[in-house]
Amino acid sequence: MQYNFNEIEAKWQKYWAENQTFKAENTSEKKKFYVLDMFPYPSGAGLHVGHPLGYIASDIYARYKRHKGFNVMHPQGYDSFGLPAEQYAIQTGQHPAITTAENIKTYRRQLDQIGFSFDWSREVRTSDPKYYKWTQWVFIQLFNSWYNKDSDKAEDIETLISMFSSDGNANINAVCDDDIAVFSAADWKAFSSKEQQEILLQYRLTYLAETEVNWCPALGTVLANDEIVNGVSERGGHAVVRKKMTQWSMRISAYAQRLLDGLNKIDWPQPLKDSQTNWIGRSQGASVTFYTNDDERHPIEVFTTRPDTIFGASFMTLAPEHELVAKITTAEQKSAVEGYIEATAKRSERERMADVKTISGAFTGAYAEHPFSKNPIPIWIGDYVLAGYGTGAVMSVPCGDQRDYDFAKKFDISIPNIFEGVDISEEAFADKEKTIIANSDFLDGLKYKKAVKLAIYELEKLGQGEGKINYRLRDAVFSRQRYWGEPFPVYYVDGMPQMLDKKFLPLALPEVDKYLPTETGEPPLGNAKEWHWLQYGNEGKVVSEEEFNNSSPSGRLGGALELNTMPGWAGSSQYFNRYMDPHNADEIFSKEAMDYWQDVDLYIGGSEHATGHLLYSRFWQKFMFDRGLVPKDEFAKKLINQGMITGTSAFIFRISEGYYKWDNGLHLMDDIQPQLEIFDKLFDDIYKGCLISFDKLENCDCYEGVDGSIYKLGDILKDSEMSSRLTKAGFEYKKITFSISKIHTPVEFVDNQNNLDVAKFMSWSNNIKQPIYNHPDSFKVSREVEKMSKSKYNVVNPDDIVSDYGADSLRLYEMFLGPLEQSKPWNTAGITGVHGFLKKLWKLYFDDNGSKVTDAEPSAENLKTLHKTIKKVEEDIENFSFNTSVSTFMICVNELTAQKCTSKAILEPLALLVSPYAPHIAEELWEQLGNTGSISTIDFPIFEPKHLVESNKVYPISFNGKMKFTMELSLDLSKDDIEAAVMAHEKTQQQLAGRTPKKVIVVPGKIVNIVG
């Protein structure tokens, strides 16, 4: 009986689908286990072999947990809003919903054939109105909440309103906008409704504000910080500029500390935690207020992490954009300051980042007064101070900060030394631990920590400062000028945003005739003919502006709807909770479902979401927790980042340019010009576009040129008949050199030995002349490891692998490649190893005549092999070391084959062990062994240590730490017995050659080492 994987896999995939084998129930006697994958964006390109890696790992774990008796939820869905579908729509006019549905179909087909145990009955799609209804709903909850610092959690906005009407806002301790005027209860009641709404907006967790945003003109949208890489857009690499716009923002900064603290109680990879910690960027220090020393006494607030160095402050620096600059600049300095501001404004963010070394600034002519010494301190502006961080102003301590130091040197500002025994003639001194303060009045002689405390204490006494914690984390801009995203459930009345009532959700995306911004620069939704909200009582609908204007104003609610849509991360910030109760039309999820499933036990996905999705989701979860909607304030207990599977690109080499070395070297004579043209023409005619086999290039001389390598023609083509035309024209081979271009070539044209199928390649590509071989019949390409991508022609499609080797082989091989977290190159050739293993496994159960399995008693050896395997595989799965368990299976099958084992008592548990990894073959074996139903919930074999008990140990006998020979001894022997036995051995005597050992180390059960 043959191992017919295609048939077996199709059979069981059908069985699982028909029997809903992996459907998880929300009520169960069993303990729950929630295994989650980061849901994919369904791109038009479909899956490549890199994509399923994490899904295979999580699937193995999910299947293992089912065998261990858990009620496992393993859902899957699609993050189906996004830019590519929209850009495709812009180009073709095709509605993104159609493209998206098609792509999802492809994804589903590809996923199904790999045999995942997903519970598809729980599928969600972020672009489905039934789903984004709840994204809109969460947005409304955020709008209706404020952050109370006293209770340290988000609360209903009604509690704030009642506090306003009883006590005003003076005693409110909230996370809110900075510049809110103080009002009394009486004031509050006297405010107009619009004024009240304006004030509340400054407190809400999602709020409308004019913010400076990253505007990408090419994409026509705002980008979040994590969507910008090296100053250009992550997608497309377009320029990004700063621009002021009215945008929805999320007050994530309210949660900065809790997001930081929460990291301690979740089992997530350290690098990911580090990057979140970094992103949140907590720094502890003090806020200090300086005053200008003129009559105006303008306050200048700065943030510093080193209040202990305050006596070293010899100047202040403001960001050029700082609002005070215009007010304090003196008449004499006005032109210099304005010139400088103009110059920095012209420089893009990118230029400023690229050019950190250049120190620039201008003196305002104004002075501040030192809080303690009362000395005048010159106030400068400089673009090394960022308007967006802290207060946009710093106290500059050149002796303690290198940037201040460089600035002071450049502009010849004094650099007072306030450190004991430190030389600052070359550079600033920033080592906190070694700091002893000097020349600082009451701080003299103190170490860093004490000096900080005392400085803050004295500042507080003066009323000019206090201890403060600053975060780098900014509020997150939540508006995008896009079509293909969630519409905001918001309409405007008199310029103030109003939330749609829950019963009117979802507010569906309107139809538009084009997906670009409007001519007046409004977002794409501005193209919608019907995009006004019209409501009377319980009846509400979306209408045209005209219909709205013609409707009766009496009892009418509504207005123009919001034109922005939500960003990509909106839909992914709660999807893991929605999976628990995905079809609930009345609630985002029922309390019962949430009480049962609680949180994610294992989350697997890529590390690229470290500061995007994974931070925003934690924020939303904490908010939902505060509002009593979820029982846990962290949504995922454990997270693993799978590594990337990289491609192995293939390159061919094509002759691009020829050069001739003229005898007169540098002195080009006029008569060379026509010669040169003849040469160029001839060379291009004969050689340009020729392919060269890589093994030919490898072995010849080349010069390292600026753009790569320049090869000598003589080495490569001396004997070629092609070249005679050049010699006939009087050119010598040895003086001819040429450069090559390296071109990606589709990996499917290349075999395992790096031989190119030349015929296929020639018909695929143009601009190619005949290939030049090193060995006839073998044209070599070079290979390099790169990210898998269409443009590099190195994409390997899982469909091909599945049809050639089967899904089980693909699953095993992806795991076998290496540790899950590590990135590793794909090489299809290696899959024959695991495929061969599956065939060998099959042959343990079947030969040409059918089943070989017997009821024979297993031998001790059989049992040892089995239980060794159970132990190792179980440990490996628990440690997510899936690559080593594949090796373990191979060893096990190799051993059982050698033992000629046919015992059902061994082979039945073996099928179970393999089942999480290679579920199709396991199901088939299980059935062939006479069982009915799916193997998927059968108990995992239990490890019994008694089968591994050994009486003997093969000891390695070392001399001075080097193993020389082994010796089998009983494990019952005492240390002395072992030593005696070893010393008596003839090889020991041979090694010692008459010497007496100085020392003999005996570690029973491990090793013997003889020193001397």
Next chain:
RNA sequence: GCUCGAGUGGUGGAAUUGGUAGACACGUUGGACUUAAAAUCCAAUGGACAUUAGUCCGUAUGGGUUCAAGUCCCAUCUCGAGUACCA
């Protein structure tokens, strides 16, 4: 620059608390079977010398701790990821 991670055969990678380095595969070489190929099976495979036994060198480099180091400590180099005038 800062933070984190990693350097082991031709390749992917094993190696539990320091205790036989290179498991398991791929690839390569030789052989069996076959008209041939595929498939399958057997043997060899870190390097050098010797090829009968054996000897020496080997986990990026240089030191150190230890009876014993891929593993621990110090320094250096290289690569990768993240982040960046963050005061």
